[in-house]
Amino acid sequence: MAEILVHNLCKEFGDFVAVQSSSFKVEDGEFFMILGPSGCGKTTTLRMIAGLELPTSGEIYIDGDEVGQMPASRRDIAFVFQLYALYPHMNVRRNISYPLLSQGMRRAQVQEKVAEVARILGIQDILESPVSALSGGDRQRVALGRAIVRNPKCFLMDEPLGALDAEFRAHMSEELRALHNRMGATTVYVTHDQLEAMQMGDKIVVMNHGIIEQFGVPQDIYDKPASMFVADFIGSPPMNFLRFRANVEAGATAVPYRQHRLGMPALHEPLEGDVVYGVRPEHISLSDSADYRGEIMASEYLGTTQIITLNTENGEVKARISSSQPARVGETVGLEFNGATVTLFDNQSGRALRSELNEGVLSSG
């Protein structure tokens, strides 16, 4: 078990800055996600925690000890890769035993540990099978078994489910999370899949271009995005952005836009200038009385809900409404925004403006 603290971590490759002043804390026993698009610096961050890459500057503490320059072998960490190299000529038992035998542990104790790990992972019946005969999922379980059996301080996982097909991936992610709930070992998990991060993580750090955009619990990341990048990257379909020039006083709960008044949480400071009004598709409803109107361009049926795409005076807007609600393509309808859930962003910086909605989230991020 371990607490990991990353402080002002930077990594440069020549002139290229892969990770810039990253700071976050992984609490003991937490399942912690590093989420972001390809090339944003997730793997580089993980490799620095593991000791496979040295930081250019900044510190990494594991249980209070600074380990930034310490060799990987002394950090007591298990690293699980996407395509974990198992020994194909050995059976499952030998693969799992190997790390312990190479440490010089007595055979009887090794057998005990392997039995315990096999029970945790539910792979007792394949212990004598050659790994070459196993399915992808069982191989992944054996790979996890090899990591768990060493009883490391923490687990670092780099897209461990990335090679699996969608259905099996969902199954394995549930299994991994259940395993974590039983073992409670600190886990840092890298993914570019926002759904996986939301479903599995206790906390998420969202990265973009080597910079941390936001750090927090999944619900805050979704409900109170700190930037337009986060609002767009998380959620499917992503948040809608309406852009216009505003001039409102601190504390106002609506922003005038042409002949409309659009609801919003009270802002902490007066606002004058170009803003972006961010509203999630599920926070838009159709209302005959609403004067903000849009023409339905398309409707996508998703079972209990449907996504409708509308053309409005402010561009394209997507709304998630009940499938039972009639929505005909070509029809012009009124749109009502749930103002309490709206995030306003500064158009230039893309950062959220401080309001009643995101109080605490922005200051702690």
Ligand code: ATP
């Ligand atoms: P992916 O999911 O595609 O691996 P990532 O977020 O994990 O993305 P990193 O692997 O951390 O991204 O890479 C961040 C950036 O640093 C990328 O632009 C990558 O090309 C660059 N990079 C990584 N390792 C090196 C290296 N050894 N030398 C030069 N550039 C590197």
